[in-house]
Amino acid sequence: xxxxxxxxxxxxxxxxxxxxxxxxxxxxxxxxxxxxxxxxxxxxxxxxxxxxxxxxxxxxxxxxxxxxxxxxxxxxxxxxxxxxxxxxxxxxxxxxxxxxxxxxxxxxxxxxxxxxxxxxxxxxxxxxxxxxxxxxxxxxxxxxxxxxxxxxxxxxxxxxxxxxxxxxxxxxxxxxxxxxxxxxxxxxxxxxxxxxxxxxxxxxxxxxxxxxxxxxxxxxxxxxxxxxxxxxxxxxxxxxxxxxxxxxxxxxxxxxxxxxxxxxxxxxxxxxxxxxxxxxxxxxxxxxxxxxxxxxxxxxxxxxxxxxxxxxxxxxxxxxxxxxxxxxxxxxxxxxxxxxxxxxxxxxxxxxxxxxxxxxxxxxxxxxxxxxxxxxxxxxxxxxxxxxxxxxxxxxxxxxxxxxxxxxxxxxxxxxxxxxxxx
Ligand code: NAP
Numbered sequence: 001x002x003x004x005x006x007x008x009x010x011x012x013x014x015x016x017x018x019x020x021x022x023x024x025x026x027x028x029x030x031x032x033x034x035x036x037x038x039x040x041x042x043x044x045x046x047x048x049x050x051x052x053x054x055x056x057x058x059x060x061x062x063x064x065x066x067x068x069x070x071x072x073x074x075x076x077x078x079x080x081x082x083x084x085x086x087x088x089x090x091x092x093x094x095x096x097x098x099x100x101x102x103x104x105x106x107x108x109x110x111x112x113x114x115x116x117x118x119x120x121x122x123x124x125x126x127x128x129x130x131x132x133x134x135x136x137x138x139x140x141x142x143x144x145x146x147x148x149x150x151x152x153x154x155x156x157x158x159x160x161x162x163x164x165x166x167x168x169x170x171x172x173x174x175x176x177x178x179x180x181x182x183x184x185x186x187x188x189x190x191x192x193x194x195x196x197x198x199x200x201x202x203x204x205x206x207x208x209x210x211x212x213x214x215x216x217x218x219x220x221x222x223x224x225x226x227x228x229x230x231x232x233x234x235x236x237x238x239x240x241x242x243x244x245x246x247x248x249x250x251x252x253x254x255x256x257x258x259x260x261x262x263x264x265x266x267x268x269x270x271x272x273x274x275x276x277x278x279x280x281x282x283x284x285x286x287x288x289x290x291x292x293x294x295x296x297x298x299x300x301x302x303x304x305x306x307x308x309x310x311x312x313x314x315x316x317x318x319x320x321x322x323x324x325x326x327x328x329x330x331x332x333x334x335x336x337x338x339x340x341x342x343x344x345x346x347x348x349x350x351x352x353x354x355x356x357x358x359x360x361x362x363x364x365x366x367x368x369x370x371x372x373x374x375x376x377x378x379x380x381x382x383x384x385x386x387x388x389x390x391x392x393x394x395x396x397x398x399x400x401x402x403x404x405x406x407x408x409x410x411x412x413x414x415x416x417x418x419x420x421x422x423x
Pocket of ligand 1: 055159204345
């Protein structure tokens with residue numbers, strides 16, 4: 001029976017679902033050994049460093065990832081960076097197929113004046129910081145102001161706004177990085193404005209996330225009833241299901257009783273940001289309204305959450321922030337899945353069917369299997385995190401969280417992670 005060797009680069013949801021698809025497609029005729037290469041000492045990608053810590057249910061998909069990782073023929077090679085520790089050329093030469101699953105981690109820019117002032121940051125920095133991503137451990141955030149503005153009307157903007165507007169004690173029972181809990185506890189921010197350039201009927205939030213907002217116990221959530229009524233009017237008699245569900249969830253939010261809490265999350269619609277102004281730091285944001293008028297909102301912090309682009313990897317063609325591909329095919333024995341393939345859209349589960357489609361193409365392209373290989377001999381670092389090492393890290397983090405009622409306390413620095421892994 002031919003056994004093929006597939007390297008998957010990136011241990012996030014798309015990478016795991018690609019591995020799962022290959023495992024599911026094994027038969028008496030074909031089998032796979034799967035080597036998953038990840039530049040961090042920890043796997044799970046956005047499930048560890050993207051999903052908001054106050055939404056732990058979404059993280060339960062990690063159980064699926066661990067099952068995939070324990071299936072015969074699967075190996076994890078963490079703390080191995082493509083380009084420096086092993087090259088793409090070597091992987092392509094030695095493996096029957098290479099799958100890029102490296103996501104898109106760079107925040108898009110608005111490209112307006114004042115965007116680079118201190119106090120203007122991207123969700124692409126804020127989110128991994130509060131989630132304890134090693135590369136963002138030293139990110140400095142100043143929450144010494146009353147009002148923050150989050151630009152964008154997607155689920156990332158919503159996560160970011162919630163994290164800023166929650167009563168910090170609500171984070172005590174989450175796996176939010178300890179350094180972030182400390183900073184958020186001292187935050188002076190009491191009002192967070194989520195700003196959308198289009199109307200409520202065009203917002204990219206999904207309705208489960210909207211329906212969660214009224215459940216916030218210590219935060220006022222404000223949507224102007226007139227904004228929602230106008231959007232329902234504009235959406236007409238038969239809006240698409242998602243739009244209808246969103247507008248219904250927004251209508252309920254707009255009818256919430258106001259003013260009980262010290263912290264407020266407020267939505268503004270139909271406001272396009274045109275300039276960030278301030279003396280050496282952000283002090284106000286200038287918007288143009290749908291009526292063409294200027295609206296100025298005072299704020300000491302602005303977080304843009306307007307989408308992501310993929311960080312280019314040498315040797316792979318990119319276009320518009322994505323890997324250039326046709327249905328996931330990039331070139332000779334090279335494939336791409338997930339956000340690196342289709343851009344930063346869809347929920348975690350979207351990657352399942354997407355990766356399965358690409359793996360079917362990959363299998364259709366296979367030729368004679370290449371000779372057996374020994375990946376460790378091709379890797380230049382000796383600090384490789386195996387599945388066993390990762391399980392030690394995982395167990396240590398969970399054990400550290402237990403006495404504090406937290407699902408885990410994340411180790412943040414690479415050194416600590418390697419130490420917990422026994423390296
Ligand atoms: P997104 O859903 O694409 O939303 C991006 C938002 O940024 C849109 O409202 C967009 O408005 C706005 N935007 C883009 N360019 C802009 C500009 N130049 N000026 C002003 N606004 C601009 O992206 P995301 O929030 O980064 O989320 C990425 C994916 O992850 C989404 O599929 C999301 O659902 C998913 N996600 C899911 C969850 C969850 O399930 N809980 C949590 C987080 C993320 P326009 O529509 O006007 O372009």
